[in-house]
Every structure is written in structure tokens, then in C-alpha cells.
Amino acid sequence: MTKTIVFKFGGASVKDASALKNFAEILRNRLRRNMVIVVSAMGKTTNALEAILKLKIDQKDYSSNSANLKDFHLDICKELFPPEHRIFALLENQFLALEKRLQGELTKENYDEFYDAVISVGELLSSKIVMEFLCLNDMVVLWRDAREIIATNSDFRFAKINWEKTRERCKYQLIPNLEKFPVVTQGFIGADEFGKTTTLGREGSDFTAAILASCLGASAVTIWKDVPGVLNADPKKFENTTLFSELDYKQAAEMTYYGASVIHPKTIKPLANSRIPLFVKSFLNPEANGTKIHSLESFEPIPTLILKENQVLVSFKVTDFTFIEESHIHRVYEELRSLKLRVNMLQISAISISLVMDSQPYHFEKLLERLKGLFEIRYNEGLELFTILHPEKDSITPLLDGYDVLLEQSTRNTIQFVRRKK
């Protein structure tokens, strides 16, 4: 039996009508049975849905935002489909369901569950459009709801995979489909044991591709991006970048850990465990080789720059002339865990704990509220966390030109700066 391959197309590859036409052309000669096509929401749809939720939480009017989102999808479909095509009824239904969901009560208690139910609509919409567009162009594919395959716990917004159940569903439900047709499904979403929609963490569609590849015993995963492959820095932020033609799983995992957003951090592990190669290729130049991530005997460390924007630096200072001890750290981490806030950098001094994390205003405010009685808290927003892997000595100073450094930390192979533009 031919082994399955998994293709993953992110938001940028399906961001408008011409991107979708290019997407279909990539598949035209590559489509085959035993192929899973994982798609993310179109363009910046997930951000747009988050903005709607923010307005709802602030009890502001979100009607023009949801109308814009609907128009965005409709306009794309008007360019791609004849006017009588059933995609228009499908869209209508999906947006009605979204409206209905948004009218429900949103409280602090049900926020995460509500979030997943709303945010998942982006992937449901895009996968339907993609499936219908491929079929319209004589490429017959099946649509499967990822929530029937990807089994998770009920940790809404950051759901954990139930690997056993997911593996079983892949074997008994997905493989029989794949033996007949290629399958289109959604990245990023799953469902808990009660059938409630969950999500795997922002940008989690790469992870979905890796989960399915691992559970299906796939021979390869290809993620299609708007860059030539994995580079030694984000080409949108740095000049003179170098393409890695290949990377060891460990190198790729390290880069994603520090925030190289080209691959979701959870993607590498399931692939490395099953020795499944991951190709990162450009949807703008599909014939080019891109980057192959697999097991390498040896590799040269190459200086690599990683920038995480929109960071918050917060310090918790003890107020009673004692020193920081384990119980303080434990308490802070307990709150971080319960609020699902991930720490990107940690520094502990005699009297304070300093943390750097992604800005998440709603949850961050809660953190401050919960810990304000125990610590004197100070924070700075709008910062960047700049990490250099395998730095070359003389190259660092110019990279900090025009910035104030608020915090610095280094190990043998890594140096990190929390910086702010002067």
C-alpha cells in the first residue's frame, strides 16, 4: 500500500482568490489517494475572529466586523465559483451559526470554551471553500471534519491530544477514506470527549499535520509557506538571510522553541519520533527544494536570529525584606499555568522574579490581579525578545543599535535580549 503524505497549507497560501488558484495548481499534478490536505483559516481570519470576541467581551458592537469577515469570504468565492454554486449556501449557513454562537452568553468562566467555538469557524470555512474549489476544478477530494479525528482533552485554547484515540480514528475512519480519495481537513481544531470544539494553540495547523502524519504512519509532511523554506532569520524582519537546505530535527526544534514562527513548536516532536521528514516549501515557487528537516549525522551550527514581538516583561518583587524562594516561584507558576500564560524567558534574582511573555491583555490583567497582594509588580509592554543562536562575537553589537536592552541572558550557544526601540 502507498504510504500517506500530508500537505499543510497555511493562511497565507489561501489568503485570496489568486492564492487559491495557485493552491489548486500546486495540487493539480501532486494530488493522489493517501494524501491529507490540512488547511488553516484564510489570511488573517483567525485574528479577525479574535477581534470580534474582544469587542464582545468589552460589550461593544461587533456587527460591522462580522459583516466584513463574511464579505471577505464571499468576495473570494464570487471570483472562484459560478453564482449558483452551493458554496454560497454553505457560507450562509456557517455565518448564521457563527452569529447564533456569538449571541450566547460570554463570561470569564466560559471564555476559553466560547473562544474555541468561535475561532474554529475560520478553518471550517476555508476547508469547505478549498474542497469545493478543488472539486470544481476536477480534483475530487473528500472533506472530513477534524473534530471527528483529532481527539483532545477539554483544555480549551491549548487542548492536549489524546493520541490513542486519534490513532484509532485515523486507522478506522480516515485510512478507509484515504484509500479511495485525497482528504481535505482543518488544521488547528479538534474536539473533546463530549464533542465540544477545541483548538490546539494559535498557529497550531502545522501541529495538526504532524499529528495526522504520525498517526497515519505517513512517509512525509510538506508545509507550504510564503518563504523559500527555513532561513537563519525571518526574511520579513532581517536582510541577507540564508536558506537551510536541510536541518536536523533538533536544530529545527530549538529554533521553534525560541520563537521562529515559521513552524509551530509542537510540530517537530511527533515527526522526529516517527522519523518522518518535514519539508518546508514555498507555494510561490513549488518546484524549488525548500528545506528538508530530518535526522542528520552532524551539522554545522549557523548563527540564527529569532525575534518575538509584542512581549511583556513583568517583575514580581518580594516586599517583606525576604529573598525569593521556591514557594514564590511555585505560586507565580501556578497562576501562569491556570491562566495558560507561557513564559518565554525567566530570570530570578535575590528579590525578584522576572518573566517575559507574549502580550495577552485579558489574561495578563488577571495575573496581576491575583498576585498583587503578594508582590510589588512592575511591567513594561511593547517589547521584543531577541534571541541569537550560535552567535558570532562581533556581530551582536550592531544588532542592538538603536535599542535599549532591559534584560539579557546567555548560555554557551544562545544569547537573548529583551529590547525596546529608543
Ligand SMILES: Nc1ncnc2c1ncn2[C@@H]1O[C@H](COP(=O)(O)OP(=O)(O)O)[C@@H](O)[C@H]1O
Ligand atoms: N527562520 C525563519 N525562516 C523563514 N520564515 C520565517 C522564519 N522565522 C519567521 N518566519 C516567518 O514565518 C512566516 C511563515 O509562517 P506563517 O506566517 O505561520 O505561515 P502560514 O500561516 O501561512 O502557515 C514567513 O512569512 C516568515 O515571515
Ligand SMILES: N[C@@H](CC(=O)OP(=O)(O)O)C(=O)O
Ligand atoms: N488559523 C490558526 C491556525 C494556524 O495554524 O494558522 P496558520 O497556519 O495560518 O499559521 C491561527 O492563525 O492561529
